Amino acid sequence: MTDTEEPVLTVDDVRHAFGDLTVLEDxxxxxxxxxxxxxxxxxxxxxxxxxxxVAGLIEQTGGEVTVxxxxxxxxxYLPQTPAFRPQFSLAETLSFYGDLAGVxxxxxxxxxxxxxxxxxxxxxxxxSGGMTRLLGxxxxxxxxxxxxxxxxxxxxxxxxxxxxxxAVVDDLAGEGTTVLxxxxxxxxxxxxxxxxLVLDDGTxxxxxSPTALRERTGADTLTGALADVIERDETASVSVGQRGGAE
Amino acid sequence: xSDGRLRQVRALAQRELDAVVRTRTYLVLxxxxxxxxxxxxxxxxxxxxxxxxxxxxxxxxxxxxxxxxAFGYQAIRADAERGELDVIRTYPVRRATYxxxxxxxxxxxxxxxxxxxxxxxxxFVPLASQPAPSFLASAATVDDPIxxxxxxxxxGVYAVVALGIAxxxxxxxxxxxxxxxxxxxxxxVVVVGLDLAVVGGLTTGVxxxxxxxxxxxxSPASAFRGLVLAFAATPVAGASAPAPAALPSVVGLLxxxxxxxxxxxxxxxxx
Numbered sequence: 281m282t283d284t285e286e287p288v289l290t291v292d293d294v295r296h297a298f299g300d301l302t303v304l305e306d307x308x309x310x311x312x313x314x315x316x317x318x319x320x321x322x323x324x325x326x327x328x329x330x331x332x333x334v335a336g337l338i339e340q341t342g343g344e345v346t347v348x349x350x351x352x353x354x355x356x357y358l359p360q361t362p363a364f365r366p367q368f369s370l371a372e373t374l375s376f377y378g379d380l381a382g383v384x385x386x387x388x389x390x391x392x393x394x395x396x397x398x399x400x401x402x403x404x405x406x407x408s409g410g411m412t413r414l415l416g417x418x419x420x421x422x423x424x425x426x427x428x429x430x431x432x433x434x435x436x437x438x439x440x441x442x443x444x445x446x447a448v449v450d451d452l453a454g455e456g457t458t459v460l461x462x463x464x465x466x467x468x469x470x471x472x473x474x475x476x477l478v479l480d481d482g483t484x485x486x487x488x489s490p491t492a493l494r495e496r497t498g499a500d501t502l503t504g505a506l507a508d509v510i511e512r513d514e515t516a517s518v519s520v521g522q523r524g525g526a527e
Numbered sequence: 528x529s530d531g532r533l534r535q536v537r538a539l540a541q542r543e544l545d546a547v548v549r550t551r552t553y554l555v556l557x558x559x560x561x562x563x564x565x566x567x568x569x570x571x572x573x574x575x576x577x578x579x580x581x582x583x584x585x586x587x588x589x590x591x592x593x594x595x596x597a598f599g600y601q602a603i604r605a606d607a608e609r610g611e612l613d614v615i616r617t618y619p620v621r622r623a624t625y626x627x628x629x630x631x632x633x634x635x636x637x638x639x640x641x642x643x644x645x646x647x648x649x650x651f652v653p654l655a656s657q658p659a660p661s662f663l664a665s666a667a668t669v670d671d672p673i674x675x676x677x678x679x680x681x682x683g684v685y686a687v688v689a690l691g692i693a694x695x696x697x698x699x700x701x702x703x704x705x706x707x708x709x710x711x712x713x714x715x716v717v718v719v720g721l722d723l724a725v726v727g728g729l730t731t732g733v734x735x736x737x738x739x740x741x742x743x744x745x746s747p748a749s750a751f752r753g754l755v756l757a758f759a760a761t762p763v764a765g766a767s768a769p770a771p772a773a774l775p776s777v778v779g780l781l782x783x784x785x786x787x788x789x790x791x792x793x794x795x796x797x798x
Contacts, residue, residue, distance in 0.1 A: 337613050339797070357617040363609040365542065367549040379538030380618040382531045419614065 294343035318473035353423035362416030366405035381423030539628020561644035568651035575670035599693030600710035678759035695787035721746030744775035
């Protein structure tokens with residue numbers, strides 16, 4: 281990346297409320313091409329809402345989200361609970377999404393990437409929850425969107441598959457895809473993320489690399505560091521790192 | 528329509544058709560509908576094409592919307608409930624493209640489910656060795672297969688219109704239960720409610736005798752009846768109950784089709 285290259289994703293002063301309930305407030309950050317930004321925080325902190333806003337599924341109450349991409353499909357999305365038409369096989373499902381994206385999908389390649397290459401003809405309703413999530417990741421990459429938004433990509437996966445998903449995300453980032461993901465799996469954050477955004481009560485309370493976060497808080501582990509910044513935020517009610525960056 | 532849009536419509540329609548074909552519940556419904564249609568000439572006799580049209584008209588008027596609603600009321604709701612609609616929205620798919628694709632796929636399935644049994648029912652006419660003519664048949668001076676062909680064609684249009692209403696219902700309802708309740712109530716309105724409203728309007732003087740034909744055409748079921756009597760039962764049309772004229776019926780059915788698909792397009796998701 282050159283210095284003049286724009287961030288692929290810019291979230292600027294985003295606010296969102298469901299009626300009287302404010303779920304996001306003054307959220308700003310950016311993500312460069314090929315970076316992995318991991319969104320962590322307690323349940324109900326606004327992670328999924330933020331991801332849905334970035335994916336274009338919810339219009340934010342205020343602020344601006346810019347995806348600097350000229351692709352037909354600028355954002356690939358993995359929902360928190362991915363599900364597909366149960367009557368179809370994995371290969372049929374990916375081909376269908378390829379048609380929507382206007383591309384001919386190399387089904388074998390897509391499935392190999394996520395470790396499902398042995399079951400292309402299996403019906404979706406015969407997949408385990410973890411396998412469905414892997415299919416969801418494969419779907420998210422159809423059309424080669426420059427930005428991937430993954431909501432809990434490693435949820436429900438065994439440790440081996442978590443490693444595998446981390447490797448897939450690394451590969452995608454290495455190819456220049458920007459990845460924004462939400463997760464509760466702190467080990468996965470440590471493995472995958474260039475930048476960790478800590479979201480608490482709708483505001484970003486930390487935005488830095490996992491290593492920097494650990495060093496700043498003096499915690500031995502990333503889990504300890506996250507607990508520390510969230511606790512500090514709750515006691516001081518001060519938000520820090522409002523302007524994070526993946527660069 | 529661009530090649531890309533055409534490809535999307537084709538993919539969406541094929542997905543709907545395949546989903547219907549691979550779902551046992553739909554196959555059971557199609558079988559039941561086929562048996563119901565076949566029972567009319569089998570049990571009541573098939574004394575000719577015109578009597579068959581008249582004998583099938585009322586059952587078809589009720590059963591076709593029921594079948595179309597069963598095929599369509601969850602079509603889009605199911606994608607939304609599963610969360611797959613959110614995924615589809617991240618692709619460069621327009622709302623109208625999505626609704627059109629879903630509608631065409633389901634319409635293909637509904638048309639096959641409706642038209643094949645009706646076509647098979649027609650085979651009873653030449654096969655019947657001793658036709659049992661009804662009073663309607665005796666009133667008819669001419670019996671011609673063309674009446675039956677027209678009846679089947681009009682039924683196809685009626686089925687497609689009913690499906691359009693069902694697809695619109697599937698975009699409006701927010702939950703499965705709400706979808707079912709809305710589908711049942713809308714179905715009742717379509718099949719009998721609008722006709723009853725017109726009768727009510729007539730008895731209270733809101734609808735005058737001069738405006739009866741046009742008002743009846745606002746009901747899809749009446750419009751279907753009007754077209755059948757105008758084109759598929761011409762020799763006995765005057766002996767039947769009041770029905771809308773052909774042109775208002777066509778306008779009425781087209782209005783329902785375009786209106787409901789437009790509603791579905793607007794409500795399927797927010798831009």
